[in-house]
Amino acid sequence: MTAQARSSKPGPRRTLTESAIMEAALDLLDEGGVTAASVRGIAGRVGVAPNAVYTYFPDKAAVVKAIVEHLLGQVDLAVFSDRNVPWRQRIESLALELRGRLTAHPGAVNLMIGGPMDGPRALALNEHLMETLRDSGLDAGEAARASYLLIVYVFGSIALETAELGDKPGASSEDERIAARLKGFSAIPAAGYPLSAGATAVMATYVSTRQYTWGLHRILDGIAGE
Amino acid sequence: MTAQARSSKPGPRRTLTESAIMEAALDLLDEGGVTAASVRGIAGRVGVAPNAVYTYFPDKAAVVKAIVEHLLGQVDLAVFSDRNVPWRQRIESLALELRGRLTAHPGAVNLMIGGPMDGPRALALNEHLMETLRDSGLDAGEAARASYLLIVYVFGSIALETAELGDKPGASSEDERIAARLKGFSAIPAAGYPLSAGATAVMATYVSTRQYTWGLHRILDGIAGE
DNA sequence: GCCTATTTCTGTACGGTGTACAAACTGTAC
DNA sequence: GTACAGTTTGTACACCGTACAGAAATAGGC
Numbered sequence: 001m002t003a004q005a006r007s008s009k010p011g012p013r014r015t016l017t018e019s020a021i022m023e024a025a026l027d028l029l030d031e032g033g034v035t036a037a038s039v040r041g042i043a044g045r046v047g048v049a050p051n052a053v054y055t056y057f058p059d060k061a062a063v064v065k066a067i068v069e070h071l072l073g074q075v076d077l078a079v080f081s082d083r084n085v086p087w088r089q090r091i092e093s094l095a096l097e098l099r100g101r102l103t104a105h106p107g108a109v110n111l112m113i114g115g116p117m118d119g120p121r122a123l124a125l126n127e128h129l130m131e132t133l134r135d136s137g138l139d140a141g142e143a144a145r146a147s148y149l150l151i152v153y154v155f156g157s158i159a160l161e162t163a164e165l166g167d168k169p170g171a172s173s174e175d176e177r178i179a180a181r182l183k184g185f186s187a188i189p190a191a192g193y194p195l196s197a198g199a200t201a202v203m204a205t206y207v208s209t210r211q212y213t214w215g216l217h218r219i220l221d222g223i224a225g226e
Numbered sequence: 227m228t229a230q231a232r233s234s235k236p237g238p239r240r241t242l243t244e245s246a247i248m249e250a251a252l253d254l255l256d257e258g259g260v261t262a263a264s265v266r267g268i269a270g271r272v273g274v275a276p277n278a279v280y281t282y283f284p285d286k287a288a289v290v291k292a293i294v295e296h297l298l299g300q301v302d303l304a305v306f307s308d309r310n311v312p313w314r315q316r317i318e319s320l321a322l323e324l325r326g327r328l329t330a331h332p333g334a335v336n337l338m339i340g341g342p343m344d345g346p347r348a349l350a351l352n353e354h355l356m357e358t359l360r361d362s363g364l365d366a367g368e369a370a371r372a373s374y375l376l377i378v379y380v381f382g383s384i385a386l387e388t389a390e391l392g393d394k395p396g397a398s399s400e401d402e403r404i405a406a407r408l409k410g411f412s413a414i415p416a417a418g419y420p421l422s423a424g425a426t427a428v429m430a431t432y433v434s435t436r437q438y439t440w441g442l443h444r445i446l447d448g449i450a451g452e
Numbered sequence: 453g454c455c456t457a458t459t460t461c462t463g464t465a466c467g468g469t470g471t472a473c474a475a476a477c478t479g480t481a482c
Numbered sequence: 483g484t485a486c487a488g489t490t491t492g493t494a495c496a497c498c499g500t501a502c503a504g505a506a507a508t509a510g511g512c
Contacts, residue, residue, distance in 0.1 A: 011488030012478035039470060049491050051471075060470065149441035153375075156382015159339060215375035218448030225451055237459030238507035265499060275462050277500075286499065455512080462505075469498065476491070482484085 018056050020046055022067050029067075029107035037107065064111045065119060071108055072121035074101055077128045087135040088220050094129070095154050095216055099209070102158050109158050117155075126151070136224065146223045153219055157212055244282050246272055248293050255293075255333035263333065290337045291345060297334060298347035300327055303354045313361040314446050320355070321380050321442050325435070328384050339385045352377070362450065372449045379445055383438055 024045040028037040039060055043050040057063045075097055080090045102109050129150060133143040250271040254263040265286055269276040283289045301323055306316045328335050355376060359369040 009488065010480045010486065012490070014489065052490050054471070055489060145437050145440045148437045149444060152379060152383040152386055152441065155386060157378045159385055160378055160381060211371050211374045214371045215378065218375060219445060220448070221451055222444030222448035225447055235459065236457065236509040238461070240460065278461050280500070281460060
């Protein structure tokens with residue numbers, strides 16, 4: 001409200017910002033998984049004492065929360081609000097976009113599962129999903145349940161797929177993740193792994209976008225076909 | 227092979243067993259969540275020095291793994307192998323049984339998500355799911371994908387539902403968990419929460435078995451209806 | 453009977469974590 | 483120049499998982 005609002009505060013030239021901390025944390029998360037993203041590690045990467053972080057965030061959980069919200073914020077919800085596009089296609093786009101954004105940072109996804117997803121971005125995403133489901137002709141109750149189902153599927157699959165690999169650095173692309181997942185499943189033929197008979201094959205399919213999309217279609221079939 | 231195989235080893239009278247450690251850990255998990263289930267806490271509950279645990283388990287991860295396998299072992303797979311029962315009904319029973327067993331120990335479920343589920347019991351469960359899906363008339367590839375979808379749903383929903391509450395003690399029954407979940411969502415009317423319009427309502431539905439079953443039916447509809 | 457081998461448990465310690473507290477520093481405003 | 487306020491650091495605490503050496507206790511061989 002006062003006229004003289006600018007960068008005119010006492011104190012030393014600040015070498016730290018919220019975004020610098022978040023970037024460093026996300027880098028560490030991508031490189032070394034959840035174990036690498038310690039407060040000391042974050043501060044060290046920015047070249048600062050560990051406690052300096054607490055000037056900008058009340059605790060480590062707040063840093064995590066900010067990163068999660070940042071990632072969810074990269075999903076442009078406006079694109080999926082076009083009511084000329086059929087609702088199934090809108091949901092599918094959203095699910096694939098979300099998967100793409102989040103599996104690029106497996107370590108961050110691992111952190112999501114631990115804490116509550118109750119930030120503004122997470123709630124907005126939920127809200128949008130509800131809105132789209134309303135266009136499907138479902139009543140409010142069914143739309144709420146379908147939203148639950150879809151959220152479980154989208155986040156559940158990402159969670160299960162990245163949980164095992166979240167702590168291992170360097171497995172960012174889908175191919176690398178599939179390779180890492182297949183390692184240790186000797187019963188699986190090198191090529192065409194989804195067709196193997198045993199449970200090991202199922203474990204291996206966890207990481208394939210193809211399976212993900214198939215499952216999404218089956219869910220949408222189930223929702224629409226009633 | 228030798229005839230004199232009995233309890234005839236030197237050493238002091240053991241006050242510790244694998245199962246005593248696992249029981250103490252599970253108790254702490256139920257009471258105080260993952261943070262309470264520390265090695266020091268486990269040992270303290272049994273009345274022993276922390277390092278004594280390492281006589282029976284190589285590390286803490288092994289304790290967790292043993293607990294997970296123990297819980298999965300409580301699910302009697304033989305009951306679901308009756309081929310006279312329709313495959314959909316068999317899968318539904320399995321999913322509900324699993325949910326019941328696991329949501330009784332939210333803290334343990336939280337631990338499951340972190341580590342790989344590659345123990346004998348987990349693989350057997352997978353195998354059984356595959357087998358049942360084969361009876362549905364799907365080919366091997368589709369059965370594998372459907373298995374993926376179902377595993378994601380069953381474990382994903384449990385994971386998402388219990389992640390937030392896993393660290394909070396005393397929320398073991400479904401009613402308590404719903405109450406805890408609803409706390410903080412002021413926009414939700416006290417009764418009939420699934421019908422509220424906003425995303426908060428969807429968040430609240432996470433904990434209801436009704437939603438869980440509804441989603442399961444929609445998935446089975448999607449799988450069967452093609 | 454003692455002696456010895458073997459197993460279980462304890463004492464202590466190391467490096468790691470998140471974080472609280474007070475002091476030191478660095479800049480702006482008067 | 484002096485006072486003030488915001489930023490960063492030094493130090494410390496309680497906790498974590500766990501490695502290592504030694505003590506306690508019991509079995510079998512003589």
